[in-house]
Amino acid sequence: MKYVDDFRAPRMARALAARMRDEVNPDRDYRLMEFCGGHTHAIFRYGVKDLLPSNVRMIHGPGCPVCVLPITRLDMAIALARREGVTLCTYGDMLRVPGSRKQSLLKARAEGADVRMVGSTMDAIKLAEDNPDRQVVFFAIGFETTTPPTAVALKVAEAKGLRNFTVFCNHVLTPAAITNILEAPEIRDMDAVEIDGFLGPAHVSVVIGSQPYDYFAEEFRKPVVIAGFEPLDVMQSILMLIRQINEGRAEVENQYTRAVTPAGNAAAKAMVAEVFELRRSFEWRGLGHVPYSAFRLRDRFADFDAERRFDMQPGRAMENKACDCPKILRGAAIPTDCKLFGKQCTPQTPLGSCMVSDEGACAAYFKYGRRRAAPARMEAAE
C-alpha cells in the first residue's frame, strides 16, 4: 500500500532510533505530548515506545474525539435515542462510550432504542430518506476532520428539504483545546507535567493547515511538529522535536508535508464556516468549560438542529469519581495511575471514555502495552 507501507518500514525505524539515541541529551527528559489519539494509537500499535530513548517520555493529550465528549452530552444523546420514533445514528466508536449509570448507546440499543452505526454522514442522510416515518438524528462528534462531512450533510439535507433529519452537534476545535492545556494550572504551575514539545495533529491540520499553531509556538514558547500518523512519521517528528529542544527553538515545523499545507483545505473551511458558528463555551471532558471551543448550527440550519427540534435537557452527569480520565486527558496522569485501570476498567467493561476508543490512552495501554504498564506505573511513582 503506497504511502502506507512506505512509512512503516522497520529499517528506517532502526535508523531513526539510532539517530535519536545519538542526539538526545542524556541529562534531561524530553516530555512530549502527542495531542492526537491517532499518535497514541500508532505509538502502541507499532511498538514505537520500544524504539525511543528511555528519557523521551510521551504524554497523551486530549485528541480523541470520543474521549473528550462530556458525559452530559452523551446522556442527552442516549435519552434522545430512547425516544419513541427517534433513530439515532453515529460513528462506531461512540456506541460503546459509557455515560451516566453505566449506560451507553449500545446498551440502549440492546434495550430497544433504535441506534444505528453509520460510516459516513451520507449514510445518515440515506437513513432519513429511507425512513420517512422516523426522526433520524445524526449524533455528530469529532474535531475539524469530521466537521466538514457534517457540514456537507446539512447542506444536502437543506437542499433536499428533509423534514426528518437533524444533527446533534458536538464538533469541537483543536486549537482551543491546546490553548487550554497550555494555560492549565498543572501545566503552568506544576513541574510534574511540564511539557517540552508537541506532536501536532495530522489530519486536523490537513483541514485547518499548519498556520494556526504559530500562535502556540510564539505565545507559549513550545516547539510544535505537525506529525503524520504512520509510525515513521511519529518517530521522525519526535526527532525533529528533540532537535528543536536541544537547540532551544520553539517553532512550528511540519513533518507531514505530503498532506498538510500552511493554509489547509480552503473549500472545507468555507463549508464549515457557512454551516456552523462558534459556541461561547463548551464543556470538554477533562478540560472543563473551554471558551469558543465548539461549533453549533447557524440559524439558517435551525430546522436541522436536534437541540432546537427536541426538548433536550442536560441531566446531572454521574461521572465515575475514581476515573482519572479528566487528568489523563490533560496530560496530568497516565492510565496506570488510575486505581481502576485493568481491574474494574477494561476495554470490555470501560468505566471511562479513555478506555473505549483505540485512540484513548487507557485503551491503548491496556490493549497494546499492558505488560509495560506495570513498570511504567513504577516509573511514574518515582
Added chain:
Amino acid sequence: MKYVDDFRAPRMARALAARMRDEVNPDRDYRLMEFCGGHTHAIFRYGVKDLLPSNVRMIHGPGCPVCVLPITRLDMAIALARREGVTLCTYGDMLRVPGSRKQSLLKARAEGADVRMVGSTMDAIKLAEDNPDRQVVFFAIGFETTTPPTAVALKVAEAKGLRNFTVFCNHVLTPAAITNILEAPEIRDMDAVEIDGFLGPAHVSVVIGSQPYDYFAEEFRKPVVIAGFEPLDVMQSILMLIRQINEGRAEVENQYTRAVTPAGNAAAKAMVAEVFELRRSFEWRGLGHVPYSAFRLRDRFADFDAERRFDMQPGRAMENKACDCPKILRGAAIPTDCKLFGKQCTPQTPLGSCMVSDEGACAAYFKYGRRRAAPARMEAAE
C-alpha cells in the same frame, strides 16, 4: 361442558336417527339446505350424515362468511395491507382465503405486509392505540353475528377520537341471501336443485330473531327450522323439517329456543342501526349482486371508513374459472362435482373460498368426509 356435551349425547342421536328412519317417506327425497356453514361443519365433524336416512340429502348453503366474500373485495384488502404504513387486521379464517393470482393475506404477510390476526374487535382498537404511527384497518366480514361487535368498535373509536383506526366494511345480511337463493333460476326452474326445506341460522337468529324468516315460509312455501349448531340440534331440526314436509306445512319453527327469541337481541340491533346503513347492492361470491344485502358505515362514521380514507379501487378479480364455488354456494353443485376438488384444490392449496374455512362445504368434505365423497359424487351423477 353444560349446554355443549348435553347436545352431543350419542344415545339421543341414536334415538333421533331411529325416529327419522321411522318417519321418512321412503318414496321421496328430502332435500334440505343448511344455510349456515356452522351446520355444515357440525354435520361433517360429528359424522351426522352417517345417522341420516339415505333419502335425506343435505345441500350446503352460502352461510359461510369467508366463502361469500367476492374476490374483488378481498383483493382490495390485500392491496390495502401491502401499503406502507398500513396494518390490516382481521379474524383468523380470512387470512388464508385465496384472492386473485393465488394471493392471500397470509402470503402478503409472508411477503412483508403487516397483517395481524385478531380475536375480537377490541384487539383491533388496542392495536390502533398501541401503534399511533400506523393506520390500523379492521377488515370486517361476516353476517349479523359479527356485525354488532364491529358496531361497538366503531362507537368506541369515535368516543376515543382514534385518528388511525378505520373499518373496511363487508358485513352482509342473511335474509337477503336466502331470498336470492329462493329466487335463483336454478331453484325456480330446475328440478335438480329443488329445496324442500331449510335449516335456519342459529347464531344469526340470536341477533335478528326468528321473525324475519316468516316471510320465506309464506312467500316461497318452504318450511324453515331455526337450528342450533350442536349435532343433536341439527338432527332434531332435520326431524322437525321431515315432519313439516310430510305434513305439507311450511312454517317457521324454532328448535334453538334456548337462545333464539322471535325478536332477537334488541340492543345489538339498535347498535347496528346506529352505525350502519344498507348498501343498495353488494356482490356475493356465488350469488352475484344482491340488492340491499350488505352494510356500509353511516356518514357520521365517515372518518372511520377505510373506503373513504383510502383510495381503494376494486381491481379486475381473477376468479379461477374451474372453481365451482359459485354453484356450490347456491346449492347448485356439491364439492365433488368440482374437477379440482381434492386434486389441485385442497385445504393446503385452496383454489376457492369454499376450501378454506372449516365451514366451507369443500373443506368440510375434504377434511372430514373425503372417503364418502367419491360415492357421493356418483350419487350426484345418477
Added chain:
Amino acid sequence: MKHASFENGVVEMSHGAGGRDMADLIQRLFVAAFGNDLLTGEEDQAILSFPAGRMAVSTDGFVVSPLFFPGGDIGSLAVNGTVNDVAMGGADPVALTCSFIIEEGLPLADLSRIVASMAGAARAAGVRIVTGDTKVVERGKGDGVFITTTGFGQVREGVSLSARNAQPGDKVLVSGTLGDHGVAVMGSREGFDFQTDIVSDCAALNGLAAAVLDAAPSTRLMRDPTRGGLAAVLNEIAEASGVGISIAEEALPIRPAVAGACEILGLDPLYVANEGKLVAIVPAAEAEAALSAMRAHPLGIDAAIVGEVGEDPDHFVEMETAFGGRRMVDWIAGEQLPRIC
C-alpha cells in the same frame, strides 16, 4: 475484571462476538450450570467414548413464544424434546449438545432461568449437555432466544422402531391426555386471551419409553405427538407404513379445560401439540402389556388404547366420533388458526 450482572443486565452483541464477554458468559453461565467433565467451555467439541453399536441421533430447533409458560419454558422444552426424539428411536439418550441464538436485549436473568431449567431437565432425564454454542443476533432479528439441541443415545439391542412398521391389527396407544402443552402455551400468549389451569406436559419420556419396550418388546414404533398433534403423527405413520388408522373419539384422554379452551378457540385438540406424551403402535398381543406398563409409570397414568391399524389403500386416518358417526382426521392444513366462523 467486572462482569455483566445476571440480575439486571441484558444480552448485548458482544456476548456473541468471540471476545471476553462471550467467554465470561460461557464460563459463568453455561459451564456453571451444565458443568461436567466434558463441558469445560475451552474446546470447540466434546470427546466422549461410545460403545460399538447403533446410535440414534436427533436434532430440533425450539422457537416457542412466550419463552416461559405454565409448566415449563423453552429450556426444559429443548432438553425434553430432543431426549424424547432419541427415546422414540428405541434408544437410551446419553448426551445433548445445545446451540443458543439469542436476540440482543434478552434479560440475562431470563437467560439464566432458561439455562437453569435446561440443567434441571437434563439431570432429570439423565443426560449430559456436552458441548454448545452461543450466537447473538441484533434486536429485531430474533425472538428472545432460539435453542437447538441435538441428542444421541444408544439403540437397544434387537429394537428397530420405524414409522414404516405399523401393520394392520396393531393397536394405537397414547400415553396420556392430549393437547396440554399447546393449550398451556396458547393461554400464555398475548392475543389468545384465555386462561386455564392447564400446565404443559413437557417431560422426558425416556423412562416411559423404556418401560414400554420392556413390557412390549415387539412394539412397532413410538412417536411424540408434538407439532400438529396426534393427527399429524397418525397421518405420518399411515403414510409411511401404507396403512389406515382408525381411532375412537371416546377413548381419547382429553382434560375438560383443554376441551373447553379448544371449544372457545374453535380448535380441534387432535391437532394441538404435546411435549410429554408418546404414541405407540403395538401388536395387539402386546397392547395390554404396553398399556399396563404405561399406566404404571408416573408419566403414563392416563394412557389409553385409542385405536387400531387397518388396511387402507388411501392411508386415511379416520375417527369414530363420540356422537356415533365417522369422520376423517386429515393432516392439518396450514397453521391452525383460531376459528371465528
Added chain:
Amino acid sequence: MKHASFENGVVEMSHGAGGRDMADLIQRLFVAAFGNDLLTGEEDQAILSFPAGRMAVSTDGFVVSPLFFPGGDIGSLAVNGTVNDVAMGGADPVALTCSFIIEEGLPLADLSRIVASMAGAARAAGVRIVTGDTKVVERGKGDGVFITTTGFGQVREGVSLSARNAQPGDKVLVSGTLGDHGVAVMGSREGFDFQTDIVSDCAALNGLAAAVLDAAPSTRLMRDPTRGGLAAVLNEIAEASGVGISIAEEALPIRPAVAGACEILGLDPLYVANEGKLVAIVPAAEAEAALSAMRAHPLGIDAAIVGEVGEDPDHFVEMETAFGGRRMVDWIAGEQLPRIC
C-alpha cells in the same frame, strides 16, 4: 396436490406447522438434496452404526448476514464450520444433523440454493446429513434463516488434542491467509460500503487436519480461528494452557486486499474471522513436518509458522511488530466496530 413453487414462492408459517406443507418441504427440498439411506424424512431421529471408541461432537449455530457472500453462503458455512470443529478435535467427521429456523417470507429459491450448497459441501467433506428439523418464525422474528449443525466423528486412535496442551517451546502454525472470510462478508454487507475481490475461505478442513496429524502426530491441538479471529484463538489457548504466546507480525500471511480493507475500516486482521483456516500448536521437533504437510495440501499452500509458545504467568499473547516493536494482542473487546477515530 399442488405444491408451492421453489422458483417464486416464499416460506410461509405453514411450512413449519407440522402439516402437509411441512412434509412437502422436507421431502421435496431437504430429503431430495441431502438424501441418503438414513435421511428419509419419515423419522424423528437417525440410527447409524458407530464403532466403539471415542466420538467427537460439536454444534454451532450460523447466523451470517447476508446469507450469500462471495465464496460461500450460510449453507456451506454451516456444513464446513461444524465439520471443522469436529476435525479440530482430531476426529474424522462422519455425519451432521441440521436444524433450520426460517423467517417467514424467505424466498424458497434462496432456501433451495442454500440447501443445495449444504449438500455440495457435505459431499465435498465426505459427511452425510442424517437428520434435521425445520421451524418457521414470523417475519421480524428471524433473519432469513439460521442453521444449526451438529457433527460427529470418530477420534483417531492415540490422538488427544486440547486447548490445554500447549507447552513452552511449541510452534504456532496457521494454514493460510488470515481474515478472508470476514472481509468477504463485510464487503457484501450493506453499510460497510467497500468492495474487494476477496472471497470467503469457507472450506472443510478435515483433509488438511488429517494431513497435519499424519505428518506431526504429536500435534498438541488445532483450532479454526473463526469469530474473534486469530487473536481470540491464541488468547483462549494461552489461558487454557497457562502459557504465553508470541507471534511475529511479519510472518502472518495476509492478502493485500484484506490489509487494505482493514486499513480503510480501521480494523485489525488479527481479529477478523476465518472459515477455512486452522491454527495448530506443534512441538518444535515436528513443526517443519507439519508445515510441509500443510503446504502440500491445496488448502494449506500459504501456511506459515507464525510464532511460538513461551512461559508467561500472565498468559499474554504478544506480537513482534513488523515495525520492530512489541505489542500485546489482547482479546477483542465487545464487537469489532469500524473505527473512525
Added chain:
Amino acid sequence: MCHAVPARVTRVLDGDLAEIDLGGARKTVSTVLVGPVIEGEFLLVHVGYALGRIDPDEAEATLAALAELDALEEARS
C-alpha cells in the same frame, strides 16, 4: 354460521365485562350487547362478545323432548 359457545359467567367485571368459563377455560368478554349479567348465568359468546343468553328453561325443555324420544325408542326396542 359463526362460531359461538355457551359459557357460564364466573365473575362480573367493571366496564361491561364479565369473566366466563367453559370446562375450566376462562375468558373475559364484553357484555355490552346483552346488558347487565349475573354470576352463574350462561351467555352465548362470539368473537369476545356475549351475543345473547342461554335460557335454562328452554334448554331443559329441548333436552326433555329428546329424552322423551329416547324413552319412546327404548320402549319400542
Added chain:
Amino acid sequence: MCHAVPARVTRVLDGDLAEIDLGGARKTVSTVLVGPVIEGEFLLVHVGYALGRIDPDEAEATLAALAELDALEEARS
C-alpha cells in the same frame, strides 16, 4: 486524530464521487471537499470523504530524508 487513509483514485464518478483503492480494497467516496480529482492521484480519505490530497513530491522528499538518515547510519555502523 481521526482515522484516515491515503488511497488512489481508480475512477472518477459523477456527482463529486470517486472510486478509490487501497491495496485492492475499493470504496466510493465523496470528493466534494477537495474539488475535481483525477485518476491515479492519492486522496486522504476519512469517513467516506476525501479530506485532502497526498502531494507525491513532498512524500518523496520525506522518504528521501529518511533514506538519507538510513544511509548515514549504515555508513556509521
